[in-house]
Amino acid sequence: MDYDVIIVGASIAGCTAATAYGRAGLRVALVERQRSPRAHKTLCGHFVLGGAHDVLRRMGFWQPMLEHGAAVTTGLGVWTGAGWIVPPPDSTVPPAVSLRRSKLDPLLRGIAGATPGVDLLVGHRVVGLVEEPSGAVAGVVTSGGGSERTVLRGRLVVGADGHRSTVARLARVAEDSAPNRRFLFWTYYEGATTNGPGDGQVWPLDPDVAVCIPSDDGLTQVGVFPAKDRLAEFTAERVAAFDRFVARLPDGPSLAGARRVSNLVGTTDYPCVRRDPAPRPGLALIGDAATASDPVPAVGCGWAFRSAAWLADATAEALAGGGSLQRALRSYRRAHRFIDRYDALGRREALAEPPTALQRAVRTAAVSDPEIARRLAMFGMRAADPSVLLNPGVVVRALVGLRARRPRGGPSRTPARRQAEPTGPAGPAQGLRPGPPRRTADEPGPRLTDRP
Numbered sequence: 001m002d003y004d005v006i007i008v009g010a011s012i013a014g015c016t017a018a019t020a021y022g023r024a025g026l027r028v029a030l031v032e033r034q035r036s037p038r039a040h041k042t043l044c045g046h047f048v049l050g051g052a053h054d055v056l057r058r059m060g061f062w063q064p065m066l067e068h069g070a071a072v073t074t075g076l077g078v079w080t081g082a083g084w085i086v087p088p089p090d091s092t093v094p095p096a097v098s099l100r101r102s103k104l105d106p107l108l109r110g111i112a113g114a115t116p117g118v119d120l121l122v123g124h125r126v127v128g129l130v131e132e133p134s135g136a137v138a139g140v141v142t143s144g145g146g147s148e149r150t151v152l153r154g155r156l157v158v159g160a161d162g163h164r165s166t167v168a169r170l171a172r173v174a175e176d177s178a179p180n181r182r183f184l185f186w187t188y189y190e191g192a193t194t195n196g197p198g199d200g201q202v203w204p205l206d207p208d209v210a211v212c213i214p215s216d217d218g219l220t221q222v223g224v225f226p227a228k229d230r231l232a233e234f235t236a237e238r239v240a241a242f243d244r245f246v247a248r249l250p251d252g253p254s255l256a257g258a259r260r261v262s263n264l265v266g267t268t269d270y271p272c273v274r275r276d277p278a279p280r281p282g283l284a285l286i287g288d289a290a291t292a293s294d295p296v297p298a299v300g301c302g303w304a305f306r307s308a309a310w311l312a313d314a315t316a317e318a319l320a321g322g323g324s325l326q327r328a329l330r331s332y333r334r335a336h337r338f339i340d341r342y343d344a345l346g347r348r349e350a351l352a353e354p355p356t357a358l359q360r361a362v363r364t365a366a367v368s369d370p371e372i373a374r375r376l377a378m379f380g381m382r383a384a385d386p387s388v389l390l391n392p393g394v395v396v397r398a399l400v401g402l403r404a405r406r407p408r409g410g411p412s413r414t415p416a417r418r419q420a421e422p423t424g425p426a427g428p429a430q431g432l433r434p435g436p437p438r439r440t441a442d443e444p445g446p447r448l449t450d451r452p
């Protein structure tokens with residue numbers, strides 16, 4: 001059977017690309033190894049950053065997500081030892097959205113499968129590639145579980161098959177892997193009350209991180225991302241270690257009357273993986289198959305939506321017969337550099353190292369400077385190039401602002417605050433780490449909602 005595009009993997013990236021190509025009038029095979037159209041990824045925190053908002057709207061996914069109960073987050077409070085960074089009220093930062101994958105994946109698959117021109121082929125695992133003598137990829141070989149094989153031919157094969165991409169392996173695409181020195185667990189609560197500012201909170205601690213995020217059906221998702229030196233504590237008594245960690249978060253959620261409605265979900269090792277998004281003629285990689293980042297900044301779903309849309313934007317016309325596919329793939333690779341720039345920074349953050357002095361200064365400045373807070377939020381939501389925050393102008397503004405606010409003749413902070421020093425753009429705060437043998441929740445700590 002011949003197609004214009006064969007997409008391997010009917011999850012976020014694959015369904016987005018298939019929908020876009022189908023709407024462009026192309027014939028699309030969307031091949032998924034799972035047999036049930038309702039299958040979903042379980043290991044995902046599903047917080048989709050605001051940077052994906054435009055694509056979600058353009059693809060017509062945003063409204064159906066809301067109709068399925070998705071929670072919209074317009075501003076996250078970020079804790080620092082110098083006080084909370086409160087989201088600016090009239091911010092231009094696009095909203096984030098959260099819908100559990102048990103709802104999101106079937107929703108996207110339904111939209112893609114109903115798009116004219118798209119054949120959704122569930123229960124087909126890709127086990128081989130069709131390769132031309134020229135080196136171009138020209139199709140896939142699938143298995144339905146038995147010995148029978150099906151050959152699908154297409155002008156473009158798209159690997160949307162996740163971080164362990166079979167397509168990339170079969171095509172011998174080089175893999176660049178980097179360590180992640182944190183692990184993570186989360187769970188969901190009914191009836192939790194949040195105590196920090198914004199409609200969700202992030203605690204960048206040194207070197208651990210925690211989040212409290214609204215999710216669909218009124219649930220509150222609480223997640224912890226400790227550095228791996230705490231792995232033994234969590235291995236010994238996972239739930240107790242999680243509870244201790246959350247109980248000690250400054251201005252953390254009130255869970256006393258809340259009901260935990262899931263087990264702890266998470267993983268103890270999740271390295272970062274990167275591959276060339278346009279590695280061979282006739283082949284493109286999107287979503288995790290191209291870049292599987294550290295889960296801490298919650299970028300993966302957004303990258304999957306966006307890279308799929310960028311690929312379709314770059315190549316649909318060439319596939320419809322209007323130009324060079326190779327040139328179109330190069331254009332996709334250029335668009336993907338947006339992700340590559342953030343991924344380079346994310347890999348450094350994944351090392352869980354102490355923040356630099358400049359990072360700390362910018363974060364402290366954001367507590368009282370709404371413009372720096374806005375830029376920090378744009379960066380955090382991946383809604384603009386990293387230079388929105390990482391530029392000399394922001395650093396100068398931060399340092400000048402901090403100097404102006406420093407009381408004359410005295411130290412810039414109280415000793416208690418120095419203990420809980422804040423961090424940089426994506427880095428953790430120093431000195432306050434929930435968990436033994438550190439300060440307990442009952443002991444007095446810095447007054448975190450005070451402004452310097």
Ligand SMILES: Cc1cc2nc3c(=O)[nH]c(=O)nc-3n(C[C@H](O)[C@H](O)[C@H](O)COP(=O)(O)OP(=O)(O)OC[C@H]3O[C@@H](n4cnc5c(N)ncnc54)[C@H](O)[C@@H]3O)c2cc1C
Nearest residue numbers: 009011012013033044045046047126161162287288300301
């Ligand atoms: C612990 C954890 C927490 C995370 N939390 C967040 C978060 O809060 N926010 C966020 O944005 N991101 C998060 N992510 C990342 C996010 O889950 C991924 O980036 C996202 O799922 C990538 O989507 P994808 O469509 O590229 O791949 P996937 O969702 O992995 O889908 C790949 C699809 O390909 C199919 N497939 C695989 N092999 C084959 C084959 N041989 N033949 C046919 N089909 C095949 C699979 O069945 C699957 O349907 C998290 C990741 C982890 C590990």
